[in-house]
Amino acid sequence: MNTMNIDAVDLNLLKVFEALHDESSASRAALRLGVTQSAISAALRRLREVYGDALFVRTGRGLAPTLRADQLKPVISEALNKCRQSLAMVNPATGNHEGRSVVVGLSDDFEMALGRRLMAEVRVRAPGLRLIFRQTHSQIVATALLERHLDLAITSGGFANRLLTRRVLGEGSYSCLLEPSSLRPGQTTLDIEEFIEREQILISSAGLIGMVDEGLASLGLSRRVCASTTHFAALPYLLKDTRALSTIPTHAAQAIAQLTGLTLLPCPLPMPRYPIELGWRTSAPPDPAVDAVREAIIGLF
Structure with a gap:
């Protein structure tokens, strides 16, 4: 059993973990973080020691996360986002969200109809923020939000859960x-x-x-x-x-x-006709990046 505590861990390893999980490639993770591929490989070896798991295994299409890695991803990303939030609090007036990303779940019909306009709104409201559009629908959206795979979601229902907040944006035809x-x-x-x-x-x-x-x-x-x-x-x-x-x-x-x-x-x-709704986790702490995207979505309607 691994008894390592946080005092013995280089927290920069968590950024490497996040990049590897998002990119599924050591070379792309290296480009994203501005380091060499050998540095990523060395960090992955240390991550494996810390968590006592392979975390990422090589496949024909790159690196695939293990079950433990998928379980760790939302926890690690939330921790890193809190750190990014703390830095934004030092000078919130700048409104710069460089390095931050917000994951919006939606089906491809909403992505086609709203995606370009939402990108333009976010460019004004949250400079430097990256939007990640991820496919979802009303039957799976609640689970995706609760498991922190999504920050926000636009669907035609699916938010009937006491741990989720929903807002009706309009009606569809x-x-x-x-x-x-x-x-x-x-x-x-x-x-x-x-x-x-x-x-x-x-x-x-x-x-x-x-x-x-x-x-x-x-x-x-x-x-x-x-x-x-x-x-x-x-x-x-x-x-x-x-x-x-x-x-x-x-x-x-x-x-x-x-x-x-x-x-x-x-x-x-x-x-x-059917409702078009925006949903998010009720207990999520205030996050300027997520708030900016939420207000941009509401503004489109």
């Missing part, structure tokens, strides 16, 4: 996205007959049934799904030069249409 060449000249709407006549692309983690299918079933109708994907970003490539359509959250449809030239039309099927 659905629109249809399709190739403009598949429309008649001047066409600005779809009727329900054309809607179900066209092949459709489903965005779903399971790839089988979506909310559109449930809505159509209530009317005694069904649609033909020609393909399913888990990522909204694939849609421009899947819809191009086809008559297919996809019914997706309006914020994502707007973002994709603006960048790709695809057309956005109202969905002819009555679809329920």
Whole structure:
């Protein structure tokens, strides 16, 4: 059993641990910290002695964390962030967050719709801060926040936990996205007959049934799904030069249409609106970096 105490540990090793876990590579960790790769290797040997565990094992894709390393990561990162916070308190008026990062959990539809604008807001509110966008959704977001894998999260629900605080940012709706060449000249709407006549692309983690299918079933109708994907970003490539359509959250449809030239039309099927919520840990201590990002997100709505 390792009986080493903090007096015998070089706390700079914790920065190396964080960099190795984030980068999954000794060479990238060295670049991040501005040291040599041999220094990283030496630090890793000492970390292994301290924690009595391999911590990172070599794979074909770099360094993979062990179970112990994954357990240590949120604890070590939180400790380092408290140290960074203490330094920011020396001269908070500078508003410089160099070296800090805030992890925001969101699905790729929110990332496409909000990511660029959030980057611009944070650049003004918290100069030097790095945003880390990490994929999540309502079924797993609470666990990710509580296990400190995320600092903040934007989802359509999932925060019903007494240890989490949530704020409703707005409501979401659905629109249809399709190739403009598949429309008649001047066409600005779809009727329900054309809607179900066209092949459709489903965005779903399971790839089988979506909310559109449930809505159509209530009317005694069904649609033909020609393909399913888990990522909204694939849609421009899947819809191009086809008559297919996809019914997706309006914020994502707007973002994709603006960048790709695809057309956005109202969905002819009555679809329920859904809440867009921001969540974070209730017990998290005040952190100027996280606060700045939270206020920037609220400002976007």
